[in-house]
Amino acid sequence: MKVTPLEIPEILLIEPKVFGDERGFFLESFNQKVFSEALGKEYSFVQDNHSRSAKGVLRGLHYQIQKPQGKLTRVVQGSVYDVAVDLRKNSPTFGGWVGVELSEKNQRQLWVPPGFAHGFIVLSESADFLYKTTEYYAPEHERAIRWDDPTLAIDWPAALTPILSQKDLKASYFKDAEVFDECN
Numbered sequence: 001m002k003v004t005p006l007e008i009p010e011i012l013l014i015e016p017k018v019f020g021d022e023r024g025f026f027l028e029s030f031n032q033k034v035f036s037e038a039l040g041k042e043y044s045f046v047q048d049n050h051s052r053s054a055k056g057v058l059r060g061l062h063y064q065i066q067k068p069q070g071k072l073t074r075v076v077q078g079s080v081y082d083v084a085v086d087l088r089k090n091s092p093t094f095g096g097w098v099g100v101e102l103s104e105k106n107q108r109q110l111w112v113p114p115g116f117a118h119g120f121i122v123l124s125e126s127a128d129f130l131y132k133t134t135e136y137y138a139p140e141h142e143r144a145i146r147w148d149d150p151t152l153a154i155d156w157p158a159a160l161t162p163i164l165s166q167k168d169l170k171a172s173y174f175k176d177a178e179v180f181d182e183c184n
Ligand SMILES: Cc1cn([C@H]2C[C@H](O)[C@@H](COP(=O)(O)OP(=O)(O)O[C@H]3O[C@H](C)C(=O)[C@H](O)[C@H]3O)O2)c(=O)[nH]c1=O
Pocket: 049, 051, 059, 060, 062, 063, 071, 118, 119, 120, 137, 165
């Protein structure tokens, strides 16, 4: 497994070793020991999620202000542009964002620690997005920031007009959003 810190170093790009042969391929999509050693910290996951979306669907930018979730994301069919935004107000990268393409083809994963908003847009005709979370879903604590917030200025793939949920159509601007005093 190759682990690469991104421009916001707490966010990690994870590339599992893929064993290909004449039958197809095998990979370990998660290994607690390897993951903990790579992070130098113990996180346990309590929930696995799976969403399927059509091309252009944008889910996000979401976070839980209480019980913040760390997320380990991957795509098993299709491709998405996956984005994380730093909401830790004392962070040197507060308000910064990173984006990577995750796909069935590149088998990449993204570790997004607690303290970040997360969202993705689907690039392929359809995408199956799977992710593990370190805290349970707590809708009462869920918050959303606009995908097109002018302060964040996320450089989403230009060719797509996002398809949004009603919730995301009513998301907050970053300047009005609740953020994290600290997150470990
Ligand atoms: C997230 C979640 C949702 N739900 C139910 C609630 C709704 O009835 C339905 C769809 O929920 P929602 O529209 O919030 O799903 P997404 O827009 O994919 O939300 C996710 O989008 C971005 C990408 C994230 O990072 C978050 O994990 C999460 O907020 O699933 C559950 O029962 N459990 C859950 O953990």
